[in-house]
Amino acid sequence: QAQLRQSGPGLVKPSQTLSLTCDISGDIVSSRSAAWNWIRQSPSRGLEWLGRIYYRSEWYDSYAESVKGRISVTADTSKNQFSLHLNFATPEDTAVYYCARDTGRVLDSWGQGSLVTVSS
Amino acid sequence: DIVMTQSPDSLAVSLGERATINCKSSQSILYSSNSKIYLSWFQQKSGQPPKLLFSWAFTRESGVPDRFSASGSGTDFTLTISSLQAEDVAVYYCHQYYSVPYTFGQGTRLEIK
Numbered sequence: 666q667a668q669l670r671q672s673g674p675g676l677v678k679p680s681q682t683l684s685l686t687c688d689i690s691g692d693i694v695s696s697r698s699a700a701w702n703w704i705r706q707s708p709s710r711g712l713e714w715l716g717r718i719y720y721r722s723e724w725y726d727s728y729a730e731s732v733k734g735r736i737s738v739t740a741d742t743s744k745n746q747f748s749l750h751l752n753f754a755t756p757e758d759t760a761v762y763y764c765a766r767d768t769g770r771v772l773d774s775w776g777q778g779s780l781v782t783v784s785s
Numbered sequence: 786d787i788v789m790t791q792s793p794d795s796l797a798v799s800l801g802e803r804a805t806i807n808c809k810s811s812q813s814i815l816y817s818s819n820s821k822i823y824l825s826w827f828q829q830k831s832g833q834p835p836k837l838l839f840s841w842a843f844t845r846e847s848g849v850p851d852r853f854s855a856s857g858s859g860t861d862f863t864l865t866i867s868s869l870q871a872e873d874v875a876v877y878y879c880h881q882y883y884s885v886p887y888t889f890g891q892g893t894r895l896e897i898k
Contacts, residue, residue, distance in 0.1 A: 711892060712878060712889035714887040763835075771840040772827075775834035775836075776834065778833075
C-alpha cells in the first residue's frame with residue numbers, strides 16, 4: 666500500500682480557495698495503474714467523492730458535479746504529490762478532507778484526514 | 786448517480802453474536818465484460834480514515850479477520866460479522882466504484898449491546 670500524508674490550512678475564509686496537498690510514498694503520482702482522489706466527509710453529506718487525477722500517457726481528471734467549476738486536482742511529479750483546490754469556499758465546504766489512492770478503482774490507501782473549517 | 790442505501794442506520798449487537806449490515810445499489814454495479822461487482826466495504830473507527838475491508842464485493846483484504854464476510858448479488862449486498870468483538874465497534878460503509886461519481890452508503894453505526 667502507498668502512504669499518503671496530507672497538509673494544508675485548517676481554517677479558510679469564505680470566498681477564498683481551500684487548498685490541500687497529499688504527499689505520496691510507496692508509489693508515484695504518474696503511475697499508470699493508480700489514480701489519486703479527494704474525498705470529504707461531513708455530518709450533513711456523509712462521504713462524498715470530489716474528484717481524481719491519473720496518468721495514462723497523458724493526464725486525465727474527473728470531478729463531482731456538486732463541485733464542478735470550483736474544483737481542480739493537480740499533480741506535481743517533481744514532488745510526488747497531488748493537490749486539491751476548491752475555489753469560492755463556503756461554510757458548506759467545512760468537512761474532513763481525505764486524499765486516497767485507487768488501484769483498479771479500489772480505494773486502497775487513504776491519507777490521515779484534514780479538518781478544514783470555512784469561517785470568517 | 787448511483788445511490789447506495791444501507792440498512793440499518795445503527796445496530797447494537799452483543800459480544801460474540803452476529804452482526805449483519807445491508808447495502809442496496811440503485812442500479813447494477815456488475816460490469817458484464819469482466820463479471821466483477823464494483824463494490825467495497827469500509828470500516829471507520831472514530832478519528833480515523835476509512836479502512837478497506839472488502840473489494841470486488843467479496844475479496845477480503847489482507848489482515849481482515851475471517852469473522853468478517855461479504856455476500857450479495859444483483860443490487861443487494863451484505864456484510865456479516867459472525868462473532869462480534871469489542872474492536873469491531875465502528876461505522877461501516879459500502880461504496881460503489883462502477884461509475885463516476887463514486888458514491889458511498891450513509892453508513893451503519895455498530896455498537897455493543
